[in-house]
Amino acid sequence: MDVDVRDHRYYLNRELSWLQFNRRVLQEAVDANNPLLEKLKFLAITSSNLDEFFMIRVAGLRHQKENGVKKRDIANMTPEEQLEGISDVCQKLVARQYRYLKVLLQELESEGLYFIHPDEASPEQKRWLEEYFEREIFPVVTPMAVDSSHPFPFLASKSLNLALLLERNERDMTQDEENDIDIKTAIVPVPSVLPRIIRLPDNKDIPGRHDFIFLEQVIRYYATRFFIGYDLLEARPFRLTRDADLYIDEEDAQDLVVEVERQLKKRQRGEAVRIEFEKGTSRFMRRFMTSEMNLEKEDMYEIDGPLDMTVFFSFCGIKGYDHLRYPEAHPHHPWSMIQLEKEGKTNIFDMIRQKDLMVHLPYESFDDSVVNFVAEAAADKDVLAIKQTLYRVSSSSPIIQALEKAAQNGKQVTVLMEVKARFDEANNILMARRLEKAGAHVIYGLVGLKTHSKCTLVIRREKDGIRRYVHVATGNYNASTAKLYTDLGIFTCNDHFGSDASAFFNLLSGYSDPPIWDSFIVAPINLRERCVELIDREISFALQGENARIVAKMNSLLDKEIIAKLYEASRAGVKIELIVRGICVLIPGIPGISDNITVRSLVGRFLEHSRVFWFENGGREEFYIGSADWMPRNLNDRVELMIPVKDAELCERLKKMVTLELNDNQKAHIMQSDGMWIKEVAPENKVGAQAEFQKIAEERDQEAEMTLAQKMEPYVPVFGSSKD
Template sequence: MAKPKKSANSLNLRDPQYYNSRELSWLEFNNRVLHEALDPRTPLLERLKFMAIFCSNLDEFFMVRVAVLMQQVEAKVTQLGLDGRTPQQQLDDISFSLRPLVIQQHQHFEKVLRPQLAQNGIYLVNYIELSDKQRTYLDNYYEEQIFPVITPLAVDPSHPFPYISNLSLNLAVVVKNPDTDEEFFARVKVPKVLPRFLALPPELGMTHNGKPAHWTGIPLEQAIAHNLESLFPGMTIQEYHTFRITRDADLEVEEDEADDLLIAIEQELRKRRVGGNPVRLEIQSQTPQSVRSRLLEDLELDEIDCYEVEGLLGLRDLMYFMSLPLPEHKDRPWQAVVPSRLQRIREPNPNNPQVHDVEDGKDIFTVIRERDILVHHPYQSFSSSVVKFISSAAQDPDVLAIKMTLYRTSGDSPIVNALIAAAENGKQVSVLVELKARFDEENNIYWARRLESVGVHVVYGLVGLKTHCKTILIVRREKDRIRRYVHIGTGNYNHKTARLYTDLGLFSCRDELGADLTDLYNYLTGYSRQKSYRQLLVAPVNMRDRFLALIRREIENAQNGLSGRIVAKMNSLVDSEIIASLYEASRAGVQIDLIIRGVCCLRPQLKDISENIRVISIIGSFLEHSRIYYFYNNGQEEIFIGSADWMPRNLDRRVEAITPILDIDIAKDLQEILGIMLADNRLAWELQSNGTYIQRRPGDNCPESNSQKALMAMALGSNGVASNIEPISAVRN
């Protein structure tokens, strides 16, 4: 007879032993990113891209997450995290876990990727490997283009240690006065205004298979290092070593004390440009202890904050090589498909909105009225759907008002241009621009001022909350009634990232959704404190309770002998209350599959805790960003999409919107998307109970299943794409 499980009441499902560290889980995510750079199945230049992403991710991790932990340690905070670690323990474990990854990254670049680049006609060489003609060219380039830009900064009693800007690459130089033998220390900043890699002209490049190489060049810092005599005439250059620092870059804005949030954030941005306290020092491994100690002392850092690097520093700059015209070394470019129902949308004549180029076509509002539309980016076109929705509304004489939220958008945003056109055409346009979108604050301030200048009503969000929901509401006069059209999505209104991030969006004119978004915008722009919504799950109002109720319903069904099933896709899972509920569901027999790209604090496959929970992460050419939530509900399936992850910040400290999918065919499409991802054996990694991940590999006689390629085929309308995909409603044993 099976041993009965302890009741949920007698078992503490919040015990730290059942939770992964958020920070270590993030490092595991970045390790999966790094693996794409190590994987020989990844095209060569794409491997450099993933190297750059790994480095860029780490920069942000230190600027935000590590910086916060260091502040907590300095403030003597001893509060335990979900996993029971103190801030100092987390910093120690980050250092212990990260160092092998940094070593692996740089060794792989120097010993594997750099030689492979040369084998394929891309020569990133060192200065000492150049011929006399090549050196002469670069030395002349240095005199003309580099020397006028750089400034050596001495460090001595009359010259204090200079301020070193965030993420800057620098040379620590030791020089000697030949008359006195006295040594001096100086710093030379590698200017960001110049390209990191200096290309030689084709006639001076290397030859590859008897032909000129595709590219030959050296790192900028080496051109500077081998011409240091010009910066220190009369001195003897003893040694030089490159180093790089990272600073705290999070903004500190007291919103409730700021008379003008925009001005307050602008002031904080000026501080960020200067940078906060140093949080990391990167140096070359051969740097002597004397220079290392000098840098750590002057930057007020400890040994634990210092990371040795073999070879080039700042590998985020490897993204440069993606600009080379070598398609054979890149992923096959994907051309987004125009959704079939939007292919016959007629184009309005901007000079006369009543005249259309395609007379037998329909306008986008007619198509939405016929039935809801789901779009899946980047497989389906963002421009022909979301941008079309806004631009059509801007020109349509029957559109009265446009309301939307902007969290992140691009520098040349067609969305913002359409909003400006709408205001100029006399529409009532209201836009909530979230000024606190991290690292996009400056861009958002620019657009906010631009929108205000043409009469758009701009709101900057709510005190204490970030507005993260992705919603558009268009109000249109139609015959004898007013109709509301909505777009509710999972991703930002950014036409550039829409080519790289996987996201979903729903177009609808259902009355309940229109009414809910009207209430939501009144909440965002006025003094409304709406406590209930007809269909939307809105954070921080009702979303947490609704999700917990949906999980509870699956638990009750399983306890009553019925099937229980949950499938959820998101970016991160951190919230302890949600995790504890999922543990309870697993213990009741609910079958749970989670597709979580990044951080996952839940530990699957723990005996008597999470044996019915499986977690995978998909890392591929596109960044998985969509959020989908499926609940079996005893056969009356419910599925949702929206902007929120299961994290405390999303559920409690942000304005988020999740919409139910009521169209049966769209619900089936979403289930097929989830099924394709669950069957992935090329891009998927399985989370183990100890917090590590194992990459799936096709078994013997089993075809490779790449979910992103399958979704491309699905977008193209290929038949039988998911013919071998098990329905996600099926309960696994």
């Protein structure tokens, strides 16, 4: 039977799929297996995710709607229809989020942690609070009248503000003035330089209880002190979210860095796309809050609780409550390196010459592997050059420090710094200028493309000639996220990889035409074509009656051509198992279309970020890792890199890793044929992939320490010697 696998009925909308992902994150806030403060942190993550979603995705759709765009997406929805769908889902999602918060706040109270209103404070606490207000808050706050001579002020994106309705004191009025209604409006920004959550002195009458109060509640409580002669009729907190996307004309920009910096200054002043306000806010106040904004009803969110739950990120680190958090999980020494150290290898280059190495973050140490690799290269007298692509780096990056040292040591250092990495533009420009000052050659991205690949090339002079050492990874060279994201990286000095790496960097830095690649698979050159070829190969095996299987793990699955090819493979009998953390517009389990496809999403303590692809290949299994998801932007508009994993031992490790994730029955959400997700938690025979990976890394590290201790000869003191 002929079936059009490109029919829109077989695809979900991207934005609504992403909201389903954020709902999966939110679900962790009520997972009984998560400690209390970790549950609260998932509420904060959900809010942070929504902020970025509105600033980028919703803002983009609003632009399309305003410009009259009627083009339908992969699911046959217009921009206007998408905005309506987003509003409906988001309103319900936010309401659910605050219901969960109420439950968690009650659980915090059982631990002695209370969030109270100023009226609930004890007399001693009120005295302290008044002193705190006069000393710390009053001098910083800037009240702003709004009237004919004071226009509505510009309010930065994500800033918290109070809208106030004031009336002249009757006691200060003359008889004539009493006959006139004298209502005033004002805005009081809540200072971001002050702690949003204030801890009050403990109430001595209630031992074991600790009280906290929100800054905006304190400002509202003492609001009339900013407006002497006026009574407070209403005061409500509200928060705006603005368009934060950068619109960069790369073709006409004479200096890309200058253009990015110019656009960054506009980011906080983008058009408003959402307003959040406190439940119970009067209609008059709502009109006042939105008087200068082009917002519609669906852009307004009535919040039953404290605005902006990202405030709980800092609170979750409260001292003395480790029992309400996950046990500490430290990165451990990489297993690949432990094995070689047992054989007496200590130098990173000696190790890589011996065999390919693989590092599994965050369970294994980024510092011991990647940072050490670049740092040793910077200090090694035989290293001639270091070349690296950087997409996101931390503000105090050890990688940047090592590259600076390498340049200062006279080595040729070439870095492609992607200055268009969203929300990291300013930091990347700062890091790039540091490198330039140290003497490194910095390339600021390519016109029309974001460089998202993760690759380092070290050229070293050795006894038998020049040798190239290559590191390729699925995640960024960022020491901060390396402790939070699951990623994979491979070190090799294989000549084929070295040759491809040289050609890859020549492509980025010069005018070189793409070579015929031996091992590298590069977007936008041949990554899409190679992925299609690999799926087609499995289809051929299936049609020949052989076992055919694809296991693919990624962050997002959105590309229509790839999905259509997966549908074709499913119809041919290929078994397809997908692990997709975020967006997935493919629908599994559709009779005659995707019967052989399953989709699962793992949401847990660490953010799943690695991209791994496993093809059965007629019994000759092949594994690949890379930086790209199966999305149009990754395959068409970014410089991405995927490589085959050729070492048999590393392939076996990858196979065990992915199999464990496929068997996870604690943190896995399973996608249904209607596009919804169900979390399946097994009460027995529990398998939690992330917890198991952490356990494995700890056990290997302990085993290595025991082996080292056994090798060390014990010190036996010689009593009575002249040294005593």
